Amino acid sequence: METFAAVAPDRDPYTSLAVLHELEDEDVRSGVYTAFDGASELLHGLPPGSWALVTSNYAHRVRGRFLRTRLPIPEVIVDAAAVEQGKPSPAPYLLAAERFGVTPEHCLVVEDAPSGVQAGLRAGMTVWNVNTPVAVDEAHRHFESLRDAVSDVLAFVSGG
Structure with missing residues (x-):
């Protein structure tokens, strides 16, 4: 508004x-949709039930777009209807962690927007910034593209 x-x-x-x-x-x-370079490899490489999508959009649109790009659909989607305050509030990321039954310090946030980086940091999570030419302030790591982050994200998730 x-x-x-x-x-x-x-x-x-x-x-x-x-x-x-x-x-x-x-x-x-x-x-017409094209997934970010590396998205398919990353999402197919993650263990089922280990990742969520936190978005300011709505779940029905996310599902539709993921289907059109042939990406796996996340089991957990925290959308605009799920929380009263969106990013940069930590509420959406905290709700995702709650739905998985994990504490925030065990979560990795992969974000391309400054408000999302701030939300993840405020939630007490590890935050990696992707798809930006310059790092968003305070992000723990920065990758110019999602493709550059894939192996590191998969290693983080596997405990490596």
Whole structure:
């Protein structure tokens, strides 16, 4: 709502949000998607039930996009409907950890957005920043691409 008020102050933010939802749902049905380089290798390499997706979007869109890119669908999705406060609040990542029954210090967050990096750090998790040319402040590690992070993420998950 804050973004709509800032970029389109002459329009009703609720109407703008409804239009955005319609556009996104249509995009899930008809859009062309390509997974990030390394995503398939990473997600197929992770043990089932060991990873979650934390998103400011909605689970039905995530599932649709993952299906279209032939990526495995996460068993745990924490979406915008699951929490009252999204990133940079730690709430979404803490809920994901709770759903797995693990403590935050045993979690690895792989993030491409500054608000997500902050959320993971505030949750007390290890945070690796990917897909940015410059590291997001305070991230524990930085990789310019997801592809560059794959072997390190798989090693982290396996305890290596």
